[in-house]
Amino acid sequence: MGPMIARRLLVSMPALVGVLFLCFCLLQVVPTDPALIIAGSDASPEVVAGIRADLGLDRPLLIQFFDYILRVAQGDLGRSIISNKSVMEELQATVGPTTELMLGAMVLAVPLGLVLGTVAAVQRGTLIDRAIVALSVAGVSMPVFFVGLILMQYVGYKWDLLPFTGRTGPVWDGGLPALILPALTLGSVLVGPIARITRTAVLEVLGADFVRTARAKGLKEWVVIVHHALRNALIPVVTLVGLQAAFLLGGAVVTETMFSWPGVGRLAVGAIVSSDFPTAQGAIMILALAFLVINLIVDVLYVVLDPRVQRS
Incomplete structure (x- = not known):
């Protein structure tokens, strides 16, 4: 490893x-x-x-x-032209909120996409399957800002259920309500692709010999699906999540701007608009590093899911 x-x-x-x-x-x-x-x-x-x-x-x-x-x-990213603060100081204040937003989106999107895709594969050809496929296609087709505007208009403003502007603090210090709508916005457009690739991968695995052997042993159906079919279908799902990392980072820029979320994406947009080049360069570097780290995590998950990858 x-x-x-x-x-x-x-x-x-x-x-x-x-x-x-x-x-x-x-x-x-x-x-x-x-x-x-x-x-x-x-x-x-x-x-x-x-x-x-x-x-x-x-x-x-x-x-x-x-x-x-x-x-x-040497760790010197320069000073902001606008605020005259150290760029490193500016980034330290925004990395945490962006990390919260991306992790929140993944926590919402990945389990829901896996469940929907698995259910669609098990119920192949039924009305449930068609409904999940249609929902997945709709999710892929909708831009992130459209989902955000709908949530802000109804959940945040009209029904007044959740805050929809700014960040009230870290998740562990009462900031969870303010995180929900931005995380839903960013994660909603990822549910569809995950559900579709999970459905395809599970359908392929369900016809494999080891699944038939597991059923012949008398194992319960949910054990066969979860422990045998779904586990072996996760590699293409992990691949998709890694490929969508760039989309999540780009979507985070839009989402943070819409919800006034004090993250790296919003900082980068503000720096570019105000021609604060040192801050913009620092924010872009952090986003590029995040993309590389996500891809490294995906490579490690490959080895965890299939040890043959390490030997190859």
């Missing part, structure tokens, strides 16, 4: 550097000068040029990026 994780980490480093370089280049072509933002619109060209020189913005792009990578390696 250890060597496998080390290899995955080694392969992930060039990908992270590539993402940082791409985002660094994209932020450079934004038609806004950070030096002008710091100096103010009434500053003279000489003052703006002096600030550009102090920030190193007058140097070639590759040298700027190399210096940025060296600072990141």
